[in-house]
Amino acid sequence: MEGCLDSNDYQLRDFNPSPIDQAFHRQQRRSYKRDEHSPIQEPFLKGTKSVGDKPPHLHPLAFVYKWWFWEVLTIVLSIAATAAMIVVLLEFDSKPPPQLPSGVTLNAIVSLLSTVAKAPMLAAVSACIGNLKWRWFSKPRALKDYEVFDGASRGPYGAIRLITRKHPLHMAIIGAVITLLALFVDPFIQQIITYPLLPIPTSNATVPRSQSYDADIYIPNLDSGINTGPEFGMKAAIYKGIFTSASPSDVTPDCATGNCTFPLFDTLAICSKCVNVTDQTTSSHSSPSDGGCGGSLSYLETNYTYALPGSINVEISSCTSDGDFVSGVAMISTVDVSDSMSNSMLGISNPITSLAILQFPGVNAEGYSGTYSNATPLAWECSLYYCLNTYNVSVVNNNATTLLVSTYHSETGTPIPYTSLEDTPDGILQRPPNSTVTAGNPTFRIQNGTVAALSQYMNHTLSGQFLTENTEVPYGTFVNDVMQALNITADIDGLMDGLAISMTNYLRELGNSGSDSQAQGTAYSLIVHVHIRWAWLALSAVLVVLSIGLLTVTIILSARSGLPVWKSSSMETIFHGPDNGSGIGGRSLDNGSAKAITPDAMMVLGQTSNGDWRLNHPLPPLPR
Numbered sequence: 001m002e003g004c005l006d007s008n009d010y011q012l013r014d015f016n017p018s019p020i021d022q023a024f025h026r027q028q029r030r031s032y033k034r035d036e037h038s039p040i041q042e043p044f045l046k047g048t049k050s051v052g053d054k055p056p057h058l059h060p061l062a063f064v065y066k067w068w069f070w071e072v073l074t075i076v077l078s079i080a081a082t083a084a085m086i087v088v089l090l091e092f093d094s095k096p097p098p099q100l101p102s103g104v105t106l107n108a109i110v111s112l113l114s115t116v117a118k119a120p121m122l123a124a125v126s127a128c129i130g131n132l133k134w135r136w137f138s139k140p141r142a143l144k145d146y147e148v149f150d151g152a153s154r155g156p157y158g159a160i161r162l163i164t165r166k167h168p169l170h171m172a173i174i175g176a177v178i179t180l181l182a183l184f185v186d187p188f189i190q191q192i193i194t195y196p197l198l199p200i201p202t203s204n205a206t207v208p209r210s211q212s213y214d215a216d217i218y219i220p221n222l223d224s225g226i227n228t229g230p231e232f233g234m235k236a237a238i239y240k241g242i243f244t245s246a247s248p249s250d251v252t253p254d255c256a257t258g259n260c261t262f263p264l265f266d267t268l269a270i271c272s273k274c275v276n277v278t279d280q281t282t283s284s285h286s287s288p289s290d291g292g293c294g295g296s297l298s299y300l301e302t303n304y305t306y307a308l309p310g311s312i313n314v315e316i317s318s319c320t321s322d323g324d325f326v327s328g329v330a331m332i333s334t335v336d337v338s339d340s341m342s343n344s345m346l347g348i349s350n351p352i353t354s355l356a357i358l359q360f361p362g363v364n365a366e367g368y369s370g371t372y373s374n375a376t377p378l379a380w381e382c383s384l385y386y387c388l389n390t391y392n393v394s395v396v397n398n399n400a401t402t403l404l405v406s407t408y409h410s411e412t413g414t415p416i417p418y419t420s421l422e423d424t425p426d427g428i429l430q431r432p433p434n435s436t437v438t439a440g441n442p443t444f445r446i447q448n449g450t451v452a453a454l455s456q457y458m459n460h461t462l463s464g465q466f467l468t469e470n471t472e473v474p475y476g477t478f479v480n481d482v483m484q485a486l487n488i489t490a491d492i493d494g495l496m497d498g499l500a501i502s503m504t505n506y507l508r509e510l511g512n513s514g515s516d517s518q519a520q521g522t523a524y525s526l527i528v529h530v531h532i533r534w535a536w537l538a539l540s541a542v543l544v545v546l547s548i549g550l551l552t553v554t555i556i557l558s559a560r561s562g563l564p565v566w567k568s569s570s571m572e573t574i575f576h577g578p579d580n581g582s583g584i585g586g587r588s589l590d591n592g593s594a595k596a597i598t599p600d601a602m603m604v605l606g607q608t609s610n611g612d613w614r615l616n617h618p619l620p621p622l623p624r
Helices: 019-031 060-067 069-092 106-136 144-152 156-165 171-190 232-243 341-346 448-461 481-488 492-510 534-561 570-576
Strands: 197-208 265-276 282-285 300-308 312-321 324-327 329-334 353-359 378-396 399-408 427-430 443-446 464-467 518-528 602-607 613-616
Touching: 069 106, 069 534, 106 144, 106 171, 106 534, 144 156, 144 171, 156 171, 171 534, 232 448, 232 481, 232 492, 265 341, 265 492, 300 378, 312 329, 312 353, 329 481, 341 353, 341 378, 353 448, 353 481, 378 427, 378 492, 443 448, 464 481, 481 492
Parallel strands: none
Antiparallel strands: 197 518, 265 378, 282 300, 300 312, 312 324, 329 353, 329 464, 353 378, 378 399, 427 443, 602 613
């Protein structure tokens, strides 16, 4: 066991004291009185003077002042520097970087304070390790341990040697750990401060919305025989929605800084709803008859009727020759539907328009030779209607995002049905009580002439049919573009939704006059800010706390042990180090029993007969 004497260390079996030695030891035993506080226990120093002989008693504060004043002062300085660093970081956290004289940066100040905190702390830790070294030798220890402790008080390499060689519970290990972890303080400090871009409100922002729709169309003008429909802007929006994709984000906010936020807002809008009723569609047909296909007796005409839910009947005809398909429709769209269809099938009262669409992709295939009886159509029922949409709009780095939060349509219907143009009222939509939007005017209005004109135009635009590829038509016949789009799309629901979005975007951009035509938001400028990542400061704080604890325990141990407070002093090692001429208690070892001073030689710190402290060989035990 480390620290214990055995025959290999001291060759006690070969030790034969002379009569003079025996008399000397007997006299020592009679005159020796062991100090009960001595850290040296039998059998290490039998017959020697104890290291526990204390200097005159000092008050604890006087003891600290006399022997540990500078170390306490350095720890206080380390605490003050750490506290100052925390105060500086708190002062500038979440604020723009300070403009300091001579270009000094916040990082430089924090780095300086960190150095001021670390350097004194390590000086105190070094003193603690040095003083614990002498306490380690209050019992016989190998001389090479002196070098290990001394190296640990001087730097990281020695600290590693101390950690790997000494008992892990020894107090000096804490000092070695502090010394090693201090290597990482500077990199950790560099991670504390970052400079992200944070948004700061700088100005107002706006985004278009619609409180009303008034195209300045008057009812008498619609009864003149020629219907011109709504204004060109709405017509363009209708065709854009049918032929291209549309998104609510197409409406661009006015955001001068490129970064804006807006509260939730609602706007007058147009919505769509479609349902696929293919599985609910049935068909019937008449017997083929001649003479109906352009008067040609060689062609037979067959009439087909498709019954859709909601009391909708769609009729088409086809021509065949010798049983082969000659001509017919590839798609048909009709607004000739019952007033109750939209409500019963789609839950929409009094829409702008309702329609039924049948597509015959099989019949339209190249080289088709069958009849409609062999081809099942795809059937859709759709409605367009006025609604209120609630949006969440934001702009980040000049990229606007518009999210549809909710949509609302009055169950009572908007507008109220009319039996003649003169009876058409204004359309009214009232914001629902449970709306997430509470600010602004809750009433949305569509002027009666605009209501009638848009309804008439949508009925006209979305009605028609598209013939199959092999149908014979006069040279120079042009197709209806809208019917062509309805024919080739595989997603009627998506097409109608894009149409509604495009029309809504036009309503929002049209705006009409008044402050209600814009939703107000806030524009933010991205300003560099100081951001403190406090977790990276933990290492410095922990090291300061460990240093305080190490110094406190070291002072208490040094006060209780009665050992000299030599710390890491090189002078004390020179004047009180081992020699080959004398042992503890002033007894000469020239009789041949002296052990050579080697790294493995056992040494102990004790007092000679004249009271001088010396690190030297312990005396072997006396014979009984």
